Amino acid sequence: MRILLVEDDALLGDALQVGLRQADHVVDWVRDGISAETALMTGDYAAVVLDLGLPRLDGLDVLRHLRAKKKTLPVLILTARDTVDDRIRGLDAGADDYLVKPFDLGELTARLRALLRRAGGQSSPVLAAGRVTLDPATRRVECDGSEVEVPPKEYALLHALMQQPGRALSRAQLEQHLYAWGDEIGSNAVEVYIHHLRRKLGPDVIRTLRGIGYVVAKAAAKP
Ligand code: CA
Secondary structure, three states: OEEEEEOOOHHHHHHHHHHHHHOOOEEEEEOOHHHHHHHHHHOOOOEEEEOOOOOOOOHHHHHHHHHHOOOOOOEEEEEOOOOHHHHHHHHHOOOOEEEEOOOOHHHHHHHHHHHHHHHOOOOOOOEEEOOEEEEOOOOEEEEOOEEEOOOHHHHHHHHHHHHOOOOOEOHHHHHHHHOOOOOOOOOOHHHHHHHHHHHHHOOOOEEEEOOOEEEEOOOOOOO
16 A cells, blocks of 8 residues: 655654565655655655654644645654653644654554554454455465465456455555655556456456446455
């Protein structure tokens, strides 16, 4: 999923970017509050990891402005401000979760998974669509109970679709999930990845809605 990372500390930001990418996220990294607001206006992010002590505009103000615009994407605050009052202020300003530095990268990525799952309306940690299941914690994809090897870009695309079953995503929206700033985008890359996924998972898991985009069906309710 595409994450906006807002962190002015170069060493920590670099480590976070690497860690989030290893967790199969696409990451755009900005280092001050104004750049964060600009990125949030133009980019389609699944979640924000937000430092509070930032140059130019405090992270709490970035968060308040975001919520004032009725943007509901999950925000995880990552900060050295660790008093109870700080946490209450952060959550009241519209944060969905709060981690105090120093923190464990494994815990950060697990909390992000939980936020993304809830934002997608999913309560179960393993996503399901028809015969296919995807476990964001282990990155394991199964079809009819057998593991299927799925390289990172195909995985990111499948994850984006399975996160919100029944919702069609256009090619441009899917590209947002696959590429960070500065990445080179192949002109028909999305079609190629969809083609590979259909070959591995069967033709009917990802449907094409002509002129609209791609969709995976909602899992049938269990009897
Ligand atoms: Ca800072």
